[in-house]
Amino acid sequence: MVYLWGKNYSGQLGDGTTGHKLVPAQALKVNHTAVEAEGLELLPSEGSIGMYEDSAASGGRAVGYIDNYGDNLQFYNHYIPGKIIRVRYAALNSGTMNLYINGAYAQSVSFDSTGAWTGRYASKLIYVPIPESSTLKLQYDRGSVPVNIDAIEVF
Ligand SMILES: [Ca+2]
Numbered sequence: 844m845v846y847l848w849g850k851n852y853s854g855q856l857g858d859g860t861t862g863h864k865l866v867p868a869q870a871l872k873v874n875h876t877a878v879e880a881e882g883l884e885l886l887p888s889e890g891s892i893g894m895y896e897d898s899a900a901s902g903g904r905a906v907g908y909i910d911n912y913g914d915n916l917q918f919y920n921h922y923i924p925g926k927i928i929r930v931r932y933a934a935l936n937s938g939t940m941n942l943y944i945n946g947a948y949a950q951s952v953s954f955d956s957t958g959a960w961t962g963r964y965a966s967k968l969i970y971v972p973i974p975e976s977s978t979l980k981l982q983y984d985r986g987s988v989p990v991n992i993d994a995i996e997v998f
Contacts (some may be wrong), residue, residue: 860936866973876923880906880992883916890914897961901931905993907960915982916992917943924971930981931963933957933964938990942969943980952981954990964993973997 881894881904890911896903905917928942929932938954949971957963973979979997983989 869889876920878918879994880916883918899962901994905991907991909983910989912985913982916948917978917980920973920977920979920997923997924975927998928969929996930967931964931993932990933960935960935989938988940987941984943982945977958990
């Protein structure tokens with residue numbers, strides 16, 4: 844389970860079902876945290892970070908325009924101490940964003956190009972210790988290259 848806040852609170856809770864939709868052929872673990880990016884609190888620094896409609900996206904929406912310093916998506920990993928974060932994303936060009944755990948920089952995450960901003964998504968696996976009851980954040984910082992984020996899972 845996961846605690847969400849922000850817009851779309853009532854409609855975007857991730858659960859096991861959502862996880863299955865993301866990558867039908869892959870099942871790393873049945874019980875895990877899954878959230879739709881469009882259900883997360885969005886913290887624009889000055890730009891227009893926000894959701895867009897895309898039938899190819901999990902839940903029919905994803906988050907884009909993450910291209911001003913400080914733009915980020917964050918969520919609270921309530922129960923599960925995890926080892927892997929799986930990010931479903933789209934990016935015309937290869938991108939990079941920074942991962943923070945409990946507010947502390949953890950690592951830079953690179954995303955291979957999917958060939959388009961919409962319509963074609965891929966999954967990025969990030970291997971990192973994720974404490975129970977931690978806050979995870981993907982942020983666009985100086986040196987980052989934007990990607991669109993569809994959904995995030997913790998295993
Ligand atoms: Ca989505």
